[in-house]
Amino acid sequence: MTKFDYIIVGGGSAGCVLANRLTEDKATNVCLIETGPKDKNPLIHIPAMYAFLRGANLIYEYDTVPQKNFSDVTLAEGPAKISDTFGRTYSVPQSYEEKRKGYQPRGKVLGGSSSVNGMLYVRGHKWDYDHWAELGNEGWSFKDVLPYFKKSENNEVFSDDLHGQGGPLNVAAQRHDNPFTRFFVEAGSKVHKLNNDFNGDDQEGVGIYQVTQKNGLRCSSAVAYLNPIKDRENLTIFTDTTVEKIEFEKLRAKSVKCISKDKYFSLEANKEIILSGGAYGSPTLLMRSGIGDKDFLASRHIECLVDLKGVGENLQDHLDYITTHRVDDWELLGSFFKSLKFTFRAPIEFMKLIFQRNGMFTSPLAEGGAFIKSSKDKEIPDIQLHFVVAMVEDHGRQDLWGNGFSCHMCLLRPESRGTVKIASKDPFEDPLIDPNYLSVQSDIDTMVDGYKRMMEIMNTEPLSNYKNIRNPIDINNDQAIVNALRERSDTIYHPVGTCKMGNDEMAVVDSELRVKGVENLRVVDASIMPTLVGGNTNAPSMMIGEKAADMIRNSK
The missing domain is CATH 3.30.410.40 (Cholesterol Oxidase; domain 2)
Incomplete structure (x- = not known):
């Protein structure tokens, strides 16, 4: 079995940051796993062309379950066969009504949603992070996270106490x-x-808006953090690879079971496994691995390793x-x-x-x-x-x-809370997403x-x-x-909160982003947000990656 110090599951906004920062230590060996392909499609890099990415196999095109507070829609089914009194058979169209579903596209490519989004650089309001700290998440106030926003940023427009220069993420005027x-x-x-x-x-x-662009082209987390260092000898990148589940030795995360081109293999982590699959990918991987609500896991025929009620709960979206x-x-x-x-x-x-x-x-x-x-x-x-x-x-x-x-x-700050759940053990089956709008x-x-x-x-x-x-x-x-x-009404693509950070009974990770009840396992992405920030979520996700990298290095 191939071994690494750290395995990062998800090459999106936070995952690319982690891959960069953790491999700065030449003695540290890192593996990054992404379900989608490399970010080579030119449609990704020409900013306005993200509007034409549907069908390019770079996006998970999820739907929500029918939203009970949306309006009814009429859906067509295939034709039904009916017979008249003379025994003749006819085909007639069928239709039925259900509540409207929402659309939930997410990035499926190196760079994740930062490779397919609108490139707006927005951090949210300082109140949001102070609120996280007030909820008991030590080290997450605005004063605490600002240095990591600045560390990530190279702002072409502003040079002051609130902005950074020299970071990987280029921020520019339109x-x-x-x-x-x-x-x-x-x-x-x-x-x-x-x-x-x-x-x-x-x-x-x-x-x-300011934009995450450089020289008029998209500056995704892959462009900013991963592509400049992808040839480091201590970094291995797997693309087009799905992680079926995390494998444990007692309560210690030991390896991940992967699928690529119908071939199964496992990769072992000497130190930590880090989930960066986003608000849908991270909680559903935890569920498939036996971490979640015990009764729900039983309904999916999964043995519960840790009865963690909050996995997949607390879903919030704009x-x-x-x-x-x-x-x-x-x-x-x-x-x-x-x-x-x-x-x-x-x-x-x-x-x-x-x-x-x-x-x-x-x-x-x-x-x-x-x-x-x-x-x-x-x-x-x-x-x-x-x-x-x-x-x-x-x-x-x-x-x-x-x-x-x-x-x-x-x-910006909805009170509605929803859930994401796995439909089955099958990692290729779409999750059941219910934002409860x-x-x-x-x-x-x-x-x-x-x-x-x-x-x-x-x-x-x-x-x-x-x-x-x-x-x-x-x-x-x-x-x-x-x-x-x-x-x-529908999403503007900012789901968060499904592996929330905190101290209450519904928290999934602590303030160091360690999954509760197990060892050597963290979640580092927007799913850890206890509450939704007042703005776009891409820059905050990269900030989370920057801050987590320091946490991981300091925990050696």
């Missing part, structure tokens, strides 16, 4: 100056204050609603061959990308943003906006003719207020000049807004 994004900021600044740095002293306000506006303008993106303006402009923009490293294809699409309060009595922003220079509906899966723009409104009335109330705050901006000049809204809602009718939320 290279595409879109007039409609400027219209959004101009309109928003008439209602809210301007903010040129959402990671500065104050998060609140309207502005333009629920999001999009308003889409049809605008016939050259400056806005559209689908290839469904927008003549974009189709004719695309070759010119590709030339700009290749020779100047700027233009439309360097756009993160969600160019403008805002952190605002749903009501004046809120202490900190509880709503985030993403202004997108394209029409987006159903995660881009609905092809729309022509050009336009969209604006996302997402709930809109299960708490306060989430609905806040999103209704958030929709009104968003539309206040959209109805302010100069954006108010573009009134062709695809799904108009009476802003004075709260029930109409609630109905729209149930019909069309």
Whole structure:
């Protein structure tokens, strides 16, 4: 059996950070295992092309279970056979109704979701990390985590006490100056204050996002942390490899059982096994390995090694609603061959990308943003906006003719809590994901207020000049807004919390990210977040990887 000091399961945002930092010690031997392929597909690296990654086998295209607080949808089945009184048989279509499912795409490639996301560099609010510390997680206040954000960062724009230079992750200003994004900021600044740095002293306000790009190309965790060091002699990388389960010697994590191209093999860890599979991958691997709720594991015919009730619980996600506006303008993106303006402009923009490293294809699409309060009595922003220079509906899966723009409104700190569970022992079967969206009335109330705050901006000049809204809602009718939320809201791709850090009976890891009840096993990814941060989760996941690397090295 091949042996390593550390085995990292998951080559995503945190896993690539760990691979880099742990192999800085030449005496330490590290193995990184990723289910997906290497990050060689050019669609990954051209920023705007992430909108066209479906079908490229770089994404887990999960669905949630039907959400009980979403609206009903009619689903078609195959034809049914019926017979008439004369014995003749006919085929008739069948349909049935169930609650709408949500969509849960996750990265399946080196770099994980950082290789397929919108590249926005957002840390969340300092309150979020101070709250983690108040919950009993020593060492996780904003003062404690800021050095790790700065360690990871090379900020081209800001050089101050809150930003870092010289880190692997390049953070830059956008290279595409879109007039409609400027219209959004101009309109928003008439209602809210301007903010040129959402990671500065104050998060609140309207502005333009910084992006994880370098020279106009995506800077994922693989690009930033892994590719520069992938030839280190003390690093071994397995891609296209699935880990079926962790194998234990008594209560000590000893090895992982892997599957690659229908071949089974095991890899042994002398020191630690580290799970970095994200909010869905890490808890489901723990369950398959016998760590989780005893009664649930029994229902899946898995012997329980440690009865850890919180595995797969505490799922939190940013629920999001999009308003889409049809605008016939050259400056806005559209689908290839469904927008003549974009189709004719695309070759010119590709030339700009290749020779100047700027233009439309360097756009993160969600160019403008805002952190605002749903009501004046809120202490900190509880709503985030993403202004997108394209029409987006159903995660881009609905092809729309022509050009336009969209604006996302997402709930930053939902009270709703959900679960993720394995469907069976089979590691290739999709997990059962239940975010339990809109299960708490306060989430609905806040999103209704958030929709009104968003539309206040959209109805302010100069954006108010573009009134062709695809799904108009009476802003004075709260029930109409609630109905729209149930019909069309969905994730903005930030699931966390399913292996939460803490001291209560539902905690899975301690403040050193060690899995409770066993030895030599940690979880290092967004699943350890006890509560969801007020912003995008990619930068915080890399911070977690940086901080965990120091914890691991200091625990020798």
